Amino acid sequence: MTVETHVDRARDRVAAERDATADERRAYERFRSALASIPTASAPTGAGGGGAGFGNGTGGGSGPSAGGVRAIAGATNAASTDGCRRVREAFAETVRPHSVPDSSDGEPLLATVREELGDAVAVALSPKTDHDFTRPVASAIASAVDDRLAELAVFDRTLEREAASLRSAGETVRETTDWLSTADETPLSALGFDALRRRHEALGGRIEACEALLAERQADLDRAASRGAAVGVRQRSTVAYLYDDFTVSYPVLSTVARLVETLRECRRAVRDHLVRRA
Structure with a gap:
């Protein structure tokens, strides 16, 4: 007597998802290590020590509050924005392949950052906003990464x-x-x-x-x-x-x-x- 069962297929599905989740966690850990290795720029004068107002805004996504990161990154100085570019590149090399497995999907990189780490981090890393990669910005991104790892x-x-x-x-x-x-x-x-x-x-x-x-x-x-x-x-x-x-x-x-x-x-x-x- 044969009884149709979906349980075996479900077990295969869960096993595959656990493997994918483990790979994504390792990718985030690599991204966090890369983030820690990128030098930060000096906080601009008048930015309240580089961290004034952090955490007081309301953000979208799962990352830190948008108001806080924007307050940190809103003021720029003449320092190079090379740090933000390197962070974007590190994210593209580590996390993005697990978030957008189909390379032909065409999703913009910052859209993936927004989906994974929240709107505030995407704004801070956007080349259009020309933000410095200061220590408070780095800390805010690291906090978003920790939140994602917890999830x-x-x-x-x-x-x-x-x-x-x-x-x-x-x-x-x-x-x-x-x-x-x-x-x-x-x-x-x-x-x-x-x-x-x-x-x-x-x-x-x-x-x-x-x-x-x-x-x-x-x-x-x-x-x-x-x-x-x-x-x-x-x-x-x-x-x-x-x-x-x-x-x-x-x-x-x-x-x-x-x-x-x-x-x-x-x-x-x-x-x-x-x-x-x-």
């Missing part, structure tokens, strides 16, 4: 939890389908009354186990992973993202629900035989 760490925790949930579900599904296949080799007409009764009880136990798995899976979907108060990811959101291109939105629930239906059909067939022989 990736939390996302990886949700992936780890999903992988564990899929392993557990896969074991139950595989064991149940194997049992069904073995049981199906013997026609019900060839079983005696006691054997039919045992089969009926066994099917009931399998149904209960699958229903417990469904309840456990629902509970998993309602959990959330977090790292501090600022970063949190709900498991259900991760699942929606992972299986967006699947034919079913919830691979485990769909597979197990169908398996329960199959088990109930088998139990009804056994019950009919028991009633006829009673």
